[in-house]
Amino acid sequence: MNASQHTGGWAARLAIARRDLLEFIRDRRAVFITLVMPMAMYPLLALSSTLGIRSAITELDNREAVTRLDLVLSGNDAESFAARVAGIASRSEGPPEGWPGNLTIRLADEADALSLIDEGGADASIVIDRGTMAGLDGDGTVSLDVRLSTVRPPGRHVRDHVVTVLRGVADEAKIARLARAGLPASLVEPIRIGFSGVDDPSRASAVREILPTAVAAVLVLLALLTATGAFYPAIDAIAGEKERGTIETLLIAPCTPFDTVCGKFLAVFAVTLATLLANALSIALTASVLVRLLPLGPGSGLHAGGAAACVLITLVAYLGVAAIAAALCLAVTAASKSAKEAQNTLTPVVMLIAALAASALLPAAGTRRWLPVVPFTGQVAVARATLGLFSDRSDDDARTAAEATVQPPDIVFGLTASLVSSALFTWLLLHLTAGLISDEEILFRGPDAAASGLRRPRPQRIPSIGQGFAATLAGFAALWYSQGFSPEEFVPALLVQQASAVLVPLAVMAWWQRIDTRATYSLRWPGSSGSRVAATCAAALLLGVGLFLAGAAVALAAWGGDVSAEARQLAERLVALVRGAPAWHGVLLLAVMPAVCEELLFRGWVLSSFAGERPAPRRACVAVVVQAAAFAAFHLLPERMPQTFVLGLVLGGLTLATRSILPAMIAHAAHNATPVLLITTASAGDLASLEAGGATALPPWVVATAIGCLAGGGLLLVAARQGLSTRDR
Amino acid sequence: MIDVVELVKEYRSGGGTVRAVDGVSFSVRQGEMVGLLGGNGAGKTTTMRTLATLLKPTSGTAVVAGRDVRRDPIGVRRSMGYVSATTGVPDRLTPRELLDSFGRLHGLGPNRRGEQTARLTETLDLGSFIDRPCGRLSSGQRQRVSLARALVHDPAVLVLDEPTSALDVLGSRDLLELLATLRAEGRTILLSTHRLHEIEHRCDRFLIISAGRILADGTLDALTDGRQGGLEEAFFATVQPEAAS
Numbered sequence: 001m002n003a004s005q006h007t008g009g010w011a012a013r014l015a016i017a018r019r020d021l022l023e024f025i026r027d028r029r030a031v032f033i034t035l036v037m038p039m040a041m042y043p044l045l046a047l048s049s050t051l052g053i054r055s056a057i058t059e060l061d062n063r064e065a066v067t068r069l070d071l072v073l074s075g076n077d078a079e080s081f082a083a084r085v086a087g088i089a090s091r092s093e094g095p096p097e098g099w100p101g102n103l104t105i106r107l108a109d110e111a112d113a114l115s116l117i118d119e120g121g122a123d124a125s126i127v128i129d130r131g132t133m134a135g136l137d138g139d140g141t142v143s144l145d146v147r148l149s150t151v152r153p154p155g156r157h158v159r160d161h162v163v164t165v166l167r168g169v170a171d172e173a174k175i176a177r178l179a180r181a182g183l184p185a186s187l188v189e190p191i192r193i194g195f196s197g198v199d200d201p202s203r204a205s206a207v208r209e210i211l212p213t214a215v216a217a218v219l220v221l222l223a224l225l226t227a228t229g230a231f232y233p234a235i236d237a238i239a240g241e242k243e244r245g246t247i248e249t250l251l252i253a254p255c256t257p258f259d260t261v262c263g264k265f266l267a268v269f270a271v272t273l274a275t276l277l278a279n280a281l282s283i284a285l286t287a288s289v290l291v292r293l294l295p296l297g298p299g300s301g302l303h304a305g306g307a308a309a310c311v312l313i314t315l316v317a318y319l320g321v322a323a324i325a326a327a328l329c330l331a332v333t334a335a336s337k338s339a340k341e342a343q344n345t346l347t348p349v350v351m352l353i354a355a356l357a358a359s360a361l362l363p364a365a366g367t368r369r370w371l372p373v374v375p376f377t378g379q380v381a382v383a384r385a386t387l388g389l390f391s392d393r394s395d396d397d398a399r400t401a402a403e404a405t406v407q408p409p410d411i412v413f414g415l416t417a418s419l420v421s422s423a424l425f426t427w428l429l430l431h432l433t434a435g436l437i438s439d440e441e442i443l444f445r446g447p448d449a450a451a452s453g454l455r456r457p458r459p460q461r462i463p464s465i466g467q468g469f470a471a472t473l474a475g476f477a478a479l480w481y482s483q484g485f486s487p488e489e490f491v492p493a494l495l496v497q498q499a500s501a502v503l504v505p506l507a508v509m510a511w512w513q514r515i516d517t518r519a520t521y522s523l524r525w526p527g528s529s530g531s532r533v534a535a536t537c538a539a540a541l542l543l544g545v546g547l548f549l550a551g552a553a554v555a556l557a558a559w560g561g562d563v564s565a566e567a568r569q570l571a572e573r574l575v576a577l578v579r580g581a582p583a584w585h586g587v588l589l590l591a592v593m594p595a596v597c598e599e600l601l602f603r604g605w606v607l608s609s610f611a612g613e614r615p616a617p618r619r620a621c622v623a624v625v626v627q628a629a630a631f632a633a634f635h636l637l638p639e640r641m642p643q644t645f646v647l648g649l650v651l652g653g654l655t656l657a658t659r660s661i662l663p664a665m666i667a668h669a670a671h672n673a674t675p676v677l678l679i680t681t682a683s684a685g686d687l688a689s690l691e692a693g694g695a696t697a698l699p700p701w702v703v704a705t706a707i708g709c710l711a712g713g714g715l716l717l718v719a720a721r722q723g724l725s726t727r728d729r
Numbered sequence: 730m731i732d733v734v735e736l737v738k739e740y741r742s743g744g745g746t747v748r749a750v751d752g753v754s755f756s757v758r759q760g761e762m763v764g765l766l767g768g769n770g771a772g773k774t775t776t777m778r779t780l781a782t783l784l785k786p787t788s789g790t791a792v793v794a795g796r797d798v799r800r801d802p803i804g805v806r807r808s809m810g811y812v813s814a815t816t817g818v819p820d821r822l823t824p825r826e827l828l829d830s831f832g833r834l835h836g837l838g839p840n841r842r843g844e845q846t847a848r849l850t851e852t853l854d855l856g857s858f859i860d861r862p863c864g865r866l867s868s869g870q871r872q873r874v875s876l877a878r879a880l881v882h883d884p885a886v887l888v889l890d891e892p893t894s895a896l897d898v899l900g901s902r903d904l905l906e907l908l909a910t911l912r913a914e915g916r917t918i919l920l921s922t923h924r925l926h927e928i929e930h931r932c933d934r935f936l937i938i939s940a941g942r943i944l945a946d947g948t949l950d951a952l953t954d955g956r957q958g959g960l961e962e963a964f965f966a967t968v969q970p971e972a973a974s
Contacts, residue, residue: 440783
């Protein structure tokens with residue numbers, strides 16, 4: 001008997017991964033659904049799509065490539081003119097290019113000719129007056145009036161064919177005139193153009209119009225199916241183990257919950273990667289078949305090197321899809337008691353992944369530099385941009401503006417950002433799962449817990465983690481739906497937005513849960529004496545001002561004037577609001593109101609739900625990061641997210657450090673009030689240069705002020721917290 | 730080997746808390762087999778899960794093989810094997826693969842894993858189904874596999890929560906004989922069961938728990954105190970006044 005040694009770490013993770021993979025490959029149904037089904041699905045999908053595309057092409061052929069033309073000639077020279085046309089059609093070298101394949105010419109008087117074209121008996125009528133033929137054979141210019149139906153608008157081909165026929169007659173007259181003058185026919189034809197090896201250009205063009213959309217849809221489908229590869233193994237890995245009663249045996253193994261979760265992640269990630277490769281292989285083989293089935297025409301595909309680079313970069317980018325999907329599914333299923341419950345919980349995850357992946361296809365998506373950091377959207381965006389870069393399509397006009405402006409460094413940056421962001425999200429999700437997997441309440445709760453969802457819970461001091469998520473989601477939903485009914489004017493819209501996205505969800509949830517408002521919202525003074533409270537508030541003020549100035553300096557260096565139209569529009573509306581009203585008006589609307597409402601939501605409800613009442617350092621860190629991420633996402637515009645994320649981190653840390661929401665409110669208000677006051681006091685010239693967007697750096701004194709405020713605020717805060725009792729802390 | 734002092738465990742339930750274990754103290758010496766007896770909801774499973782580091786104590790201390798469950802949970806897990814009535818075995822793995830997998834988790838090298846698998850196969854009589862998927866084994870065979878899994882790292886302490894509840898009379902007798910063999914090897918065993926007659930003459934000592942408190946701690950003779958009816962009567966005599974109050 002002896003205690004085992006050297007346990008945990010990578011040896012334990014690999015042992016768990018090996019065990020889970022062994023279990024997975026013994027489940028033939030799961031292997032079939034995850035790995036074999038894609039091999040059958042893409043050919044079926046491609047076959048149905050190909051049939052659809054070919055039908056569309058046939059329709060286009062019928063509509064556009066009509067070769068029949070019925071002409072009615074009237075007038076005295078009509079018969080001679082008809083004979084001239086017939087001669088051109090039957091000449092030994094063949095008629096001119098574009099000549100109608102089935103040309104019928106009838107002679108009629110002028111009135112009958114008009115009736116014929118209006119009744120659909122002919123496509124066009126031309127009056128050939130006396131002297132027309134003499135004019136053609138002489139040196140002058142004759143005018144011909146082609147009459148089309150006024151009742152039934154003819155197709156474009158009618159006009160083209162009539163012009164071809166008349167140009168054929170004119171060219172023959174031109175050559176005769178040159179011959180009479182003793183000049184060669186080549187005098188007026190220095191270049192003769194011929195095409196070879198070309199499929200029907202109209203068909204190729206139709207396919208090429210459809211192809212980019214189809215490829216983009218396949219990229220979204222690939223992301224979705226790769227993610228679904230994680231579903232079954234993730235359900236089996238945690239919820240399935242709970243159902244079978246085997247999870248306990250892992251939790252009493254001599255390793256940390258994070259080791260256990262990492263082992264399970266490696267197994268799920270391996271299966272998800274295999275799904276990705278199976279899908280990619282099926283797509284590649286299907287594409288090679290499609291190339292032969294569809295008339296793509298020249299310059300519509302990728303050269304061999306470009307195709308290889310595209311596949312490689314897409315696969316590398318989609319490693320992130322596989323990793324985040326595996327970690328996300330594990331996190332979601334870790335909170336489920338049974339496989340059935342896990343399946344139900346994963347349904348909204350599918351919808352979320354589909355929505356995120358599809359948003360990469362939005363028209364302006366290609367111009368967002370930081371889009372690759374968004375999970376599932378970023379990877380699809382990188383793959384799409386890569387395809388645009390390596391495409392050797394000659395018709396640049398047909399390429400979107402985003403595709404046309406993509407450069408290799410953009411791809412490298414996007415791919416790197418996407419991989420780093422994927423690794424970070426995965427790491428965070430694995431830590432969340434490690435917390436959930438060993439949570440006693442989740443691990444040992446009875447089956448009645450899920451059924452009690454609609455029963456009003458007993459009062460409790462602070463909200464649970466689930467209620468923290470619920471408040472965030474309710475806020476997002478309200479933010480979205482409020483756009484449908486909020487007024488057009490900026491100020492009322494701002495009020496409606498804050499009320500619907502923050503105050504109403506908070507009020508409803510606080511009433512439902514009957515929480516202790518003082519504990520949940522940290523409604524305390526940040527110190528036991530007046531001097532400490534004053535010092536802490538002053539520190540918060542300095543930190544808020546410093547954070548805005550530092551954030552603005554970094555944002556200017558990073559973006560310069562290169563921001564989205566939405567960000568520019570918002571900035572313009574804010575400047576107009578601030579310049580058009582007294583300073584207090586702007587401060588109240590843009591600084592005080594958001595500071596109070598958003599702090600109650602994020603540093604109040606959300607932070608306390610994730611952190612608990614007296615959190616351990618690790619849980620406190622995770623809680624601060626989660627609420628800061630939600631706070632950043634709440635601001636919608638990607639350009640603002642890095643700054644709001646950092647602000648959220650500082651405000652969250654400040655709230656936990658002082659156990660009071662007041663410093664966070666003051667810092668938030670100071671952060672938002674700084675630009676309001678700067679704009680109010682700025683000269684017209686400064687504002688003009690700001691609106692022009694030419695500035696790429698703040699003046700040195702502003703940067704120095706930012707550093708000073710941050711350092712001063714930090715020192716003051718430390719000083720204010722010195723000598724506090726443990727209870728006060 | 731097991732020292733529990735003033736152990737308290739509270740659960741959150743709805744908006745309030747429920748005290749499942751209320752100041753429990755006891756010890757189990759090396760080589761002892763001790764029965765933990767109590768009705769449903771008495772606190773047996775919570776106590777054992779706390780010893781197995783699946784639950785964190787609200788207060789008090791629990792030390793297993795010299796390691797504190799709160800401060801060194803991984804050290805406790807290295808020295809202890811745990812099996813409960815709800816512990817399952819993976820349906821799609823064979824017992825051999827399961828033992829190999831847990832041997833790896835406990836940091837055993839390939840040779841040691843092979844030796845342990847062979848030894849446990851012989852001791853627990855797993856030979857006839859060692860390469861058959863666990864999903865196709867009977868309840869008794871699965872319980873033996875569970876016990877083998879708990880013993881793969883050769884632990885000094887075994888905590889067994891109702892290990893015979895899913896077994897028939899024969900399976901139950903075989904398992905208890907096995908436990909007697911393990912105790913004879915010097916292992917410390919704490920087990921709980923509702924079938925008092927099965928363990929009456931096999932355990933060295935008994936702990937009677939009710940409403941989260943230890944009501945009695947002693948040998949069969951000390952508990953029966955010369956009364957007729959054996960362990961079952963002693964149990965009722967201890968628990969019923971408490972239940973009546």
